[in-house]
Amino acid sequence: MEEKDRDHRHHCHRDSPTPMKKAYYISRNGRLEQPHFLEIHLFPDHPLRLKDVSDWLAVLRGNPMPFLYPWS
Template identity: 65%
Template sequence: MKNIEVIGDGRRICRENSPERGKSQSNRVVLMRASFKKVQVVYYLSRNGQLEHPHYIEVTHLAHQHLRLKDVIDRLTVLRGRGMPSLYSWSCKRSYKNGYVWNDLAENDFICPSEGAEYVLKGSEIIE
């Protein structure tokens, strides 16, 4: 297969390509690098019906996906130990009418930002 190219000064160059070489270039798969996003999360722990002072963490997750409770649990496990997140049931603060509500979450649920890009969670101690 012959390709004729004209370069900047007007000269013509003739190049020969094998059919296999042309195929490999046309069948190339372009891999996209995963881009990550870091978000700030404020969380409260509720023990014996009392809210503790707020805690602040930064959580990294894939930029093209919503933040999930699993992302936060993974980060809490790194920071506070393996068993800590499982001692609590988790909910996120959500705007509702003129106020807000606590939306209960399962591990794979999306976390809704309460206002703008603000993520607020509450962990309620599970009493056995």
């Protein structure tokens, strides 16, 4: 029974998203503003993509926010 519980915990842990802390900068008129910090939850086998960041910003700051700035 103990082995089954351990396997279940390992399986659940592996399939749960991991929080990743990221910093991003906004540039206005060619000058960088202070850094902004963001925590994104990703699955271990899912690489971080710029789309993930912009989607999460849309959730946090409102839908049009990611489209107000160019991204690179």
